[in-house]
Amino acid sequence: MTAQDQLTLRTIILQTSRLDDSPAARLLSQLGHDVSSSTSAADAMQLMQTDSTDLVVINAEKVEEAQALVDRISTLEPERRPKVVAVLTDRSENLLPSLRRGEDTTSPRVRVFLKPLHMHGLLDIVKRLERSAVA
Numbered sequence: 001m002t003a004q005d006q007l008t009l010r011t012i013i014l015q016t017s018r019l020d021d022s023p024a025a026r027l028l029s030q031l032g033h034d035v036s037s038s039t040s041a042a043d044a045m046q047l048m049q050t051d052s053t054d055l056v057v058i059n060a061e062k063v064e065e066a067q068a069l070v071d072r073i074s075t076l077e078p079e080r081r082p083k084v085v086a087v088l089t090d091r092s093e094n095l096l097p098s099l100r101r102g103e104d105t106t107s108p109r110v111r112v113f114l115k116p117l118h119m120h121g122l123l124d125i126v127k128r129l130e131r132s133a134v135a
Contacts, residue, residue, distance in 0.1 A: 009033045009054040009129055012082070014044045014069065023117055024057045024088070031126065041069045048073065053082040054129050056108070057122075063089060073108055082108050083132070084125055090115040 011033050013025045028035045038044040044056065056073065060066045066087045073081060085108045113121050 009126060010051060011035045011055045011057065012038055012044050012047050012053055013057045013059070014038045014041065015059045022057075022059065023119070024059070024086075024122055027119055027122065028055075028126070033126070041065065041072065044069065045072055045076075048076060048080055048082065052079060055084050055086065055125065056082045057086045057088065059088040070108070070110055083129060084108060085110045086122060086125060087112045088115055088117055089113070 009028070011025075011028050013022050013028075013035060015022050015037065022037070025035050025037060036047050038047060047053070048056070056069075058066045058069055060069070066089065070085055070087075073085060087110060089112060111121070111125060
């Protein structure tokens with residue numbers, strides 16, 4: 001795939017903390033992807049209901065906020081659900097079991113990243129999404 005053929009992924013960044021600058025949003029924008037920012041779960045859900053979304057990045061201060069949004073995303077119509085939800089957290093204890101979905105194919109895949117964010121993981125998700133869109 002050439003640079004001209006690169007797919008544009010629709011991405012929503014949910015950042016519930018007071019920090020305005022999201023490295024994930026900056027990186028995805030620089031790569032040419034369509035990035036929308038949200039400061040609340042309600043806003044993020046509204047964005048998902050208006051257009052299909054490939055990736056949702058949740059940078060929540062509380063694990064419970066991330067879990068609640070993943071649960072709400074799972075209730076969306078299948079064509080409105082993102083393919084992948086990336087959760088950024090600084091707490092890892094017992095997080096994976098609470099966010100991980102079973103073999104339920106209607107739920108989005110959830111990936112958890114410890115902060116500070118290592119962009120390699122996020123880039124890996126973007127590359128996989130691009131490849132799956134081409135296939």
